[in-house]
Amino acid sequence: MPSSRRIFLQTSAALALTAWDVTALAQTSRPAQEGSTQDYQARDLDWLDSVRQRAVPVRLYLPKSNAADSPGKVQASWPLVIFSHGIGGSRHGYKWFGQHMARHGIASLHLQHVGSDLNLWRGNPLGLVGRLQDAAKESEALARVQDLRFALDTLLASNLGPSFDPQRIVAAGHSYGANTTLLAAGARVQRASGLMDFADERIRGAIVISAPPFYGESDLAPILEPIKVPSLHITATEDVIRIPGYFSGADDRLKVFDATGSEHKWLAVYADGSHSMFTDRTRTGGAELNPLVKQATQSLALAFLRAVWDDDHQALAAWPLQHAALLARYSAPPVLHATRG
DSSP, rough: OOGGSSSOGGGGGGGGGGGGOOSSSEEEEEEEEEESSSSEEEEEEEEEETTEEEEEEEEEEEEEOOOOOOOTTOOOOOEEEEEOOOTTBOOTTTTTHHHHHHHHHOEEEEETTSSSSSGGSSSSGGGGGHHHHHHTTTHHHHHHHHHHHHHHHHHHHHGGGGGEEEEEEEEEEEEEHHHHHHHHHHHHHEEETTTEEETTTHHHOEEEOOOOOOOOOOOOHHHHOOOOOEEEEETTTTTTOOOOTTBOOOOHHHHHHHOOOOSSEEEEEEEOOOOHHHHHHSTTTTTTTTHHHHHHHHHHHHHHHHHEEEEEOOOHHHHHTTTTTGGGOOOOOOOOOOOOO
């Protein structure tokens, strides 16, 4: 398969991963369009990575507190999830996830990857397939990992940085964002010039929703086995990707789970559904099933984070019994013990 169809990384561009300029960035902060509620606050921030001359827009969901209203006044030490969207998404997506995290005391930073975001849907419809295929090139896969590291660097270096617990950071993502999450969590690829390693040591766990295969790579084990942080894999029996040139069946999600190397990994497979059920769309996958899956996934993610950060497995052990009617399969580690990195 041509390299343009591989969601992986060009060796020649890999050195750019170390070129970070957190201080020389253009940045604005403003309340998000939906504003504040009684139990969380959302803020849009427009950042620029001056090294790459690439915009990195983000939306930050914060637990409601005076610290959120007055940046620089530290009154909390929030855990943090950094979320990467699927192809054609934006920072405004996955509200169902970010809002729920913030309501439960966890900050959620939602990235927008400008080379594979909602702008793909704009322009001449006849060029859509080409735009989607361009967005899946190795150069964009690399840029997305850079976006994640840059955004985390920038947030922690900001005046809100002391409000976050650096020992409690987890990466999450849907579809293409799941691949980005896996790379940040420790996935590696072998190239002629050597081993490419994109792990961010601050990532203590991974929430992987609807992960595509690594296109063009026949053996996932060497790529995903190096992931040692706890991982939660979420999919559905009808979780099918139908992008031209990138078709992927639901069995590919299971192959990603099987190849992931962590001793502490969980898999939840919902019955039926769809690939886009995990976006903010409310009817895809079934008008009745869709909200039930989102609610179940919200509680599953919280239970997983409690296990990762607090070594408290009670909610995670109870979850499959509570949601058995929705599940086609559930897998958990045979032995539960400390998972904190």
